[in-house]
Amino acid sequence: MKRVVISLTLAIFLSFLSFAHVFAQYTSPNYKSEETFFGTGGDPEITSPGYKAQASAGSLGVDPSASSAPVAFIQGNQNFLSGAGTAITSAFSSNVTTGHLLVVAVGSQGGTSFTVTDSQGNTYIKAADANNVNMSGGYYTAIYYAVVQGSGADTVTATSGSVSFRRLAIQEYSGANALDVTSAQQGVGTTVDTGSATTRHSSELIFGWMVSNSGVTSAGSGFTLRETAGSESTMDKIVNSAGSYNATAPTGSSDWTGLMATFYYNSAYLTYPGFLTPNEPFLEMTVNTSLVDLGVLDSTAAKTGNATFTVRAYTDSGYSVATVSQAPKTPGGDILNPMTSQGSSTPGTEQFGINLVANTSPATFGANPSKQPDATFADGKAAPGYDSANQFKYNAGDVLAGTDQSGWGQTTYTISYIANIAPLTKTGQYSMVHDLVAVPTY
Amino acid sequence: MSKFILKSSSRIRRLVALSQAFLLLAGTLTPLLLTSQAEAAQILNRSLTITSALPSATSVTYTIGDGTNGFKFGTSHVVKGMKFEVCTAAVGLPCTHPTGFSWASSGGYTLTNWQDTTAFTKDTTNTNDCDGTNVATLCLSRSGASVSENTTSNHKIVITGVVNPDNTNCSSNPNCSFFVRMTSYDNATYTTGGGAGSQAVDTGTVASSTVQALTVNAAVAEVLNFCIGSTAVNDATTSPGAGCGAVSGTSINIGTLDTTTTNVSPVNSNGGDNKNGIAMLRTNAASGATVSYDAIQQSGTNHKGTLRISGASCNALDTDLTDQCIRAQGGTQGTFTAGQEKFGMTTDVNCGATTAGSYYTCVSTGASPSNHLVPDSNYLGGGTGGSPTYGTGNGFAWVDDGTVTQIASSSTVVADEALILRFAATPSITTPFGLYAAQADFIAVPTY
Numbered sequence: 001m002k003r004v005v006i007s008l009t010l011a012i013f014l015s016f017l018s019f020a021h022v023f024a025q026y027t028s029p030n031y032k033s034e035e036t037f038f039g040t041g042g043d044p045e046i047t048s049p050g051y052k053a054q055a056s057a058g059s060l061g062v063d064p065s066a067s068s069a070p071v072a073f074i075q076g077n078q079n080f081l082s083g084a085g086t087a088i089t090s091a092f093s094s095n096v097t098t099g100h101l102l103v104v105a106v107g108s109q110g111g112t113s114f115t116v117t118d119s120q121g122n123t124y125i126k127a128a129d130a131n132n133v134n135m136s137g138g139y140y141t142a143i144y145y146a147v148v149q150g151s152g153a154d155t156v157t158a159t160s161g162s163v164s165f166r167r168l169a170i171q172e173y174s175g176a177n178a179l180d181v182t183s184a185q186q187g188v189g190t191t192v193d194t195g196s197a198t199t200r201h202s203s204e205l206i207f208g209w210m211v212s213n214s215g216v217t218s219a220g221s222g223f224t225l226r227e228t229a230g231s232e233s234t235m236d237k238i239v240n241s242a243g244s245y246n247a248t249a250p251t252g253s254s255d256w257t258g259l260m261a262t263f264y265y266n267s268a269y270l271t272y273p274g275f276l277t278p279n280e281p282f283l284e285m286t287v288n289t290s291l292v293d294l295g296v297l298d299s300t301a302a303k304t305g306n307a308t309f310t311v312r313a314y315t316d317s318g319y320s321v322a323t324v325s326q327a328p329k330t331p332g333g334d335i336l337n338p339m340t341s342q343g344s345s346t347p348g349t350e351q352f353g354i355n356l357v358a359n360t361s362p363a364t365f366g367a368n369p370s371k372q373p374d375a376t377f378a379d380g381k382a383a384p385g386y387d388s389a390n391q392f393k394y395n396a397g398d399v400l401a402g403t404d405q406s407g408w409g410q411t412t413y414t415i416s417y418i419a420n421i422a423p424l425t426k427t428g429q430y431s432m433v434h435d436l437v438a439v440p441t442y
Numbered sequence: 443m444s445k446f447i448l449k450s451s452s453r454i455r456r457l458v459a460l461s462q463a464f465l466l467l468a469g470t471l472t473p474l475l476l477t478s479q480a481e482a483a484q485i486l487n488r489s490l491t492i493t494s495a496l497p498s499a500t501s502v503t504y505t506i507g508d509g510t511n512g513f514k515f516g517t518s519h520v521v522k523g524m525k526f527e528v529c530t531a532a533v534g535l536p537c538t539h540p541t542g543f544s545w546a547s548s549g550g551y552t553l554t555n556w557q558d559t560t561a562f563t564k565d566t567t568n569t570n571d572c573d574g575t576n577v578a579t580l581c582l583s584r585s586g587a588s589v590s591e592n593t594t595s596n597h598k599i600v601i602t603g604v605v606n607p608d609n610t611n612c613s614s615n616p617n618c619s620f621f622v623r624m625t626s627y628d629n630a631t632y633t634t635g636g637g638a639g640s641q642a643v644d645t646g647t648v649a650s651s652t653v654q655a656l657t658v659n660a661a662v663a664e665v666l667n668f669c670i671g672s673t674a675v676n677d678a679t680t681s682p683g684a685g686c687g688a689v690s691g692t693s694i695n696i697g698t699l700d701t702t703t704t705n706v707s708p709v710n711s712n713g714g715d716n717k718n719g720i721a722m723l724r725t726n727a728a729s730g731a732t733v734s735y736d737a738i739q740q741s742g743t744n745h746k747g748t749l750r751i752s753g754a755s756c757n758a759l760d761t762d763l764t765d766q767c768i769r770a771q772g773g774t775q776g777t778f779t780a781g782q783e784k785f786g787m788t789t790d791v792n793c794g795a796t797t798a799g800s801y802y803t804c805v806s807t808g809a810s811p812s813n814h815l816v817p818d819s820n821y822l823g824g825g826t827g828g829s830p831t832y833g834t835g836n837g838f839a840w841v842d843d844g845t846v847t848q849i850a851s852s853s854t855v856v857a858d859e860a861l862i863l864r865f866a867a868t869p870s871i872t873t874p875f876g877l878y879a880a881q882a883d884f885i886a887v888p889t890y
Contacts, residue, residue: 112530113613133536161613281532283649285495286617287656294660307656313649317487317511324493328658334728336660419660424802424855426728427664427890434656435496439508440649441489 071175071205071238071265073226074100078169080230088166091155096120098151101176101263104158105209105227105234107141107167111160114142119155122146127261128182134255135213137164141232143209143261147177169209169227169234176205176263183246183260192216194258196246199239201264206245207236209259214252223247283319284312285438288412297421297430302345302362305417309436311380311401312410317441320383320402321413325435327352327394328419330428336419338394342385345392351420353392356382356401356413361390366416369401371409378409392418400436483516485646487596490622497616497652498542498608503550504601506624506648512555512596515626519643520558522587523565523627524599525572526580530612532621532647539578540620542608546576550602558589562599570632585630606652616654623647666731667724667858668886672717675862676708678806678832681794685858686722688795694719696865699878701781704868706834719787719863722795723815723856727888730852733815733861737770738881739844745770747842749785749867751876763870768878770842775820777837783870785880786838787863788823789849790830791815795858802857807831814852815859821849823864838866846885 074097079090088106096102102122106114112131116124129142140163148154156170185195192210199206208223210216215231223235239245247260289307297303313319327338339353345362359366371378381387383399401413415434491505506526507513515521526545529537551562562582568574572581580601591597612618626644627633633640672691675682683689696705697714710716725731737747744756745767754766763769763783771778771786778784791813793804806813809829816827824833841847850861867878 111613161615281621281647281649283619283651284617285619285651285653286614287654289656290654292656292658294658296661296663303660305658307658309653309656317489322491324495328660330728332728417658421662423665423797424724424726424857425662426855427662427726428728430660430662432658433496434658435494436653436656437492437495438651438653439489439491441487441508441511442646442648 071173071203071263073224073236074172074174076169076171076227076234078167078227078229080168081166084162084164085166086162087157087159088168089155089157090168090170092153092170092172095152096148096154096172097174098148099177100148101173101205102146102148102154102156103171103173103207103261103263104144104146104156105141105167105169105229105259106144106158107139107209107211107229107232108160109136109140109164110138111140111163113140113160114144115159116144117157117159118146120148120150120152122149122154125179127179128184128259130184130186130257130259132186132255132257134186134188135211135257139211139257141209141211141257141259143182143207143259145179145261145263165230167211167229167232169229169232171207171226171234171236173205173263176265178264178266180204180262180264182262184258186255186257188253188255190251190253191220192249192251192256192258194247194260196244197260197262198244199242199262199264202241203264204239204242205236205263206239206247207234207261207263208247208249209234210247210249210251210256211258212251212256213254216249216251216256218250220248220250223249281440281442282312282314283438283440285321285436286310287436292417294417294419297419297425299348299421299423299425301347302418302420304363304365306365306367307415307417307434308412309415310410310412311438313403313438313440314408315403315440315442318403319438319440320399321436321438322397322399323394323434324396324437325432326396328430328432330426330430332428334426334428334430336421336425336430338396339392340395342388342391342393344390345418345420347420348422349420350422350425351392351418353394353418354400355386355388355392355416357387357389357416359390359416362418367414369414370412372412378411379403380409380411380413382413392416483644485624485626485644486514486516487511488513488624488646488648490648490650492604492606492650494606495651495653496655497606497618499606501602502604502606504604504622505598506601506622507554507596507598512598513646514596515591515593516644518590518592519626519628520587520590521626521628521643522585522630523581523583523632524562525625525627525632526582527623528578528607529621529623530618532623532649537623538611540607540609540618541611542605543620544577544605545580545601547603547605548576548580548601550600551582552600554598554600555595556597557591557595558587560584560587570634572632581632583630609652616652619649619651621647621649662726664888664890665724665726666886666888668722668733670719670721670884672715673720673862674708674717675720675792675794676718678790678792679794680792682720682722682792682860684795685724689720689722691717694865696867699867699869699873701869701871703780704778704784704866706866707864719865720792720860721863721884722858722860723886724858725886725888726855727890728854729889730814730854731856731886731888732848732851733884733886734846734848735882735884736844736846737840737842738883740879740881745842747844747880747882748840749878749880751874751878764872764874766874766876766878768867768869768873770840771838773820773839773841773847775837775839778866778868780868781870783868783873784838785865785867786840787821787865788834788836788838789817789821789861789863790823790832791817791850792860792862795860797857802855804857804859806859813859814854814856815850815861816852817850817861818848834864834866
């Protein structure tokens with residue numbers, strides 16, 4: 001009997017958790033509780049609940065020239081915009097300093113991502129984000145950071161798809177240049193809580209981005225309020241020992257989201273701009289060029305052109321990118337003769353071919369695959385047949401680029417196009433919609 | 443990355459106490475909430491290949507499992523149902539469907555390397571989250587399956603007729619990733635949370651991306667090189683020169699006419715200059731070109747375009763053999779008889795100047811001619827259209843009223859093919875003495 005009771009209790013416990021998730025997700029405006037709900041996001045195959053907390057670490061590179069400095073807040077600013085739009089900016093009132101840390105908190109209604117840039121050209125990395133579907137019709141928040149590469153006046157711009165309102169808070173700190181850990185949490189109640197994460201260094205900046213339907217205008221215990229954008233606030237504190245930390249802030253009873261990122265100064269390492277490895281199947285492909293115009297072809301000299309595309313993926317078994325289009329053709333169906341086997345450019349002979357490497361003939365054009373930020377972070381390469389300088393080829397269906405078995409990172413590829421005609425290549429406007437298909441294997 | 447799990451013993455006790463109040467309700471909900479997805483194994487080595495990455499592309503074929511490896515089930519089971527839900531994210535609820543995407547017109551469901559070859563059929567019963575319209579969620583069922591799929595075979599499934607997302611709900615439009623969440627079931631009603639025969643078994647997500655259209659344009663300019671001159675070439679193969687740059691001359695002389703013979707160019711006696719006329723054509727017109735002439739109307743009256751004495755007044759009748767006009771043959775080719783006054787022209791194709799290549803051949807005589815420029819029937823010197831010969835055996839023609847008359851044409855590009863123009867004339871006994879001449883304009887008209 002007792003055993004049965006325990007089993008029943010456990011079953012009820014599990015059921016309650018699941019039930020609570022469902023209940024909170026769909027009826028939270030009327031659900032008042034001090035409880036917060038959380039889940040783990042480590043296994044990409046488990047469908048995570050609407051409330052999610054995660055902790056992750058940033059990427060690291062190597063630069064032995066860095067020196068230590070105490071962590072300190074330098075300056076901040078904020079902006080908020082109501083109404084539909086896609087961008088929001090805020091400028092630092094004083095010049096930012098090389099080596100300092102810029103931490104940017106953004107929020108929007110209806111969006112799912114931001115791109116953060118600034119006028120100094122610093123590269124921003126997303127530290128944490130969350131999308132709370134129960135707030136204001138869906139409230140997306142994120143923390144980005146960058147290490148200043150060049151000092152001077154700086155305006156930060158956050159860009160998204162069209163959203164209903166935007167919030168932006170910018171902060172500059174000295175004495176920190178690397179991301180340690182992050183956490184994110186959503187809930188209902190009178191205390192915004194980012195959830196805890198365990199730091200790994202003795203001196204760290206604990207940064208919180210606290211948003212709530214009722215507004216957050218004061219910092220939690222031990223924290224200093226920094227910027228209030230609209231009714232949402234950033235706050236921070238400096239800690240002097242590694243440990244488990246979270247950020248909290250009081251609010252009115254309502255739905256809320258708390259994001260936390262911790263930063264430290266690594267005297268032996270400099271954080272490189274990079275990417276956070278996602279914890280789920282990931283593929284991002286961008287064709288960066290819309291038109292390659294080879295102009296009027298000439299039987300005495302080749303015409304050349306370039307286009308680029310970028311693939312970022314994290315896969316178990318690599319990815320490939322294939323071309324699926326026919327060679328350029330006229331509306332009447334005359335096709336520019338594709339180079340079905342690898343060969344060099346021959347003016348006077350009708351040819352259409354490509355490769356994905358840097359060339360010196362028939363012109364200096366093209367580029368080798370560019371791994372971002374360098375080859376230690378990505379492994380994309382041109383595929384056989386398209387990987388030899390000054391040799392070109394084209395077959396619809398061919399794989400142009402890809403990675404080895406453990407495909408990862410971001411690589412930008414440059415397609416080098418050549419076209420030659422014979423004296424009697426049929427006249428007309430030749431055109432090709434170059435359809436590129438990425439296939440990741442997980 | 444580190445996982446974050448908050449544990450608190452007091453919290454658990456409090457939750458247990460609260461749970462008792464929900465005993466009945468939770469018991470009702472348990473079959474729905476205790477999904478077996480948390481227990482599902484991963485589908486391994488999975489990939490998605492699509493035949494077009496353009497937004498809104500239709501009739502796209504989606505292949506899950508590549509052509510070489512295929513995907514592997516994590517659990518050996520009889521697959522009686524599969525669900526494919528397309529989302530803008532790999533994980534997380536709710537699944538936001540990329541706008542414009544549709545499985546609705548999909549078909550095929552071709553299986554490769556499956557142990558049970560029972561075909562999948564599209565389920566439109568709207569059972570268990572299958573949306574019935576099969577726009578964003580495709581449910582395939584096969585209740586008759588009975589053989590377990592193993593965990594070692596490389597499975598593949600090909601789905602045709604898919605419509606790609608249009609990216610209108612994608613902030614990075616037109617370069618947008620999307621994800622297909624796959625679930626296999628041991629039942630044909632996509633039931634989960636039960637025991638064997640009522641559960642989702644394996645899951646996995648694959649990714650693909652629509653991308654911005656990349657257009658490559660190029661233009662090939664129109665080419666037309668056409669020239670007229672005189673040439674000593676009198677066959678189908680000797681090169682008259684490399685292109686129009688080698689063609690010169692503005693007239694030919696067929697010598698002093700004699701009633702005992704028909705003078706046919708090239709005439710190398712009785713004052714003839716031993717030349718033929720030549721018209722050479724080069725064009726990249728995809729639809730070919732035509733070559734025509736019109737006899738220049740000289741001064742005088744009647745038959746002003748034939749071989750005549752300048753300024754002569756000729757009889758309008760074509761039967762007069764005493765006026766100062768040599769009777770033109772007319773538009774219908776005919777052979778000449780010496781002493782029966784006639785003037786005319788015929789042509790043969792010369793391939794001597796063409797540059798042979800793998801894409802172009804030119805042979806103008808014999809049973810398998812391959813020249814692109816083909817004389818019209820009334821101006822073909824010898825043989826037939828299907829088996830031409832170089833010569834004048836077919837006779838001559840000449841339209842003297844200035845009408846533009848086609849003598850040759852092509853249906854495609856022409857690479858320096860030449861028409862050897864052969865002129866012929868014979869007088870009658872009563873043809874007056876004098877210097878007779880004829881002039882003509884030659885015209886090439888390409889169609890691009």
